[in-house]
Amino acid sequence: MTSLYETVSPPPGDDVPTNRINLTVNGQLRTMDVEPRLLLVHLLRQGLTLTGTHTGCDTSNCGACTVLFDGRPAKSCTMLAVQADGHSVQTVEGMATSSELDPIQEGFKEEHGLQCGYCTPGMMLAAKALLERNPNPTEDDVRWALSGNLCRCTGYQNIVKAVLWAADKMRAQQN
Ligand code: FES
Ligand code: FES
Secondary structure (H helix, E strand, O other): OOEEEEEOOOOOOOOOOOEEEEEEEOOEEEEEEEOOOOEHHHHHHHHOOOOOOOOOOOOOOOOOOEEEEOOEEEEHHHOEHHHHOOOEEEOHHHOOOOOOOOHHHHHHHHOOOOOOOOOHHHHHHHHHHHHHHOOOOOHHHHHHHOOOOOOOOOOOHHHHHHHHHHHHHHHHHHO
């Protein structure tokens, strides 16, 4: 793993003290100096330019900012960056390899699981956590797992089909 030292700078004239944190983001160890008030979503989007993590509400309602925090879905708009010290974060940028989409990304493509795409990264990460703990979910399981993620466009039907498509593919790959 490579280590990278970075600073998320406060605005000019604002001398809020910073805390040094070490976290793993998409498998890469990052060492950063951050303000104690910095939200995790802002660390990801502005500090690391991982703009696939979206903000829709800033109030923990919409799920657009969902990331995996030590493998579990977390709303990064309601976590402080300093809380990630010593932990692992996965964003949508960490799902595909250089040559292959994650089966969940494929499922969204095959089943037309998105329209504007704003909710999609959070949906896919919540789905990833579901399929890791339950490789054979029912439709109800999928709907429950995605119940913290709002979509304004699709009506959810194709999102659910996309996750079930991915579950089928992942099970087939294991046989
Ligand atoms: S931006 Fe985090 S839940 Fe909406
Ligand atoms: S695809 Fe537009 S909000 Fe879900």
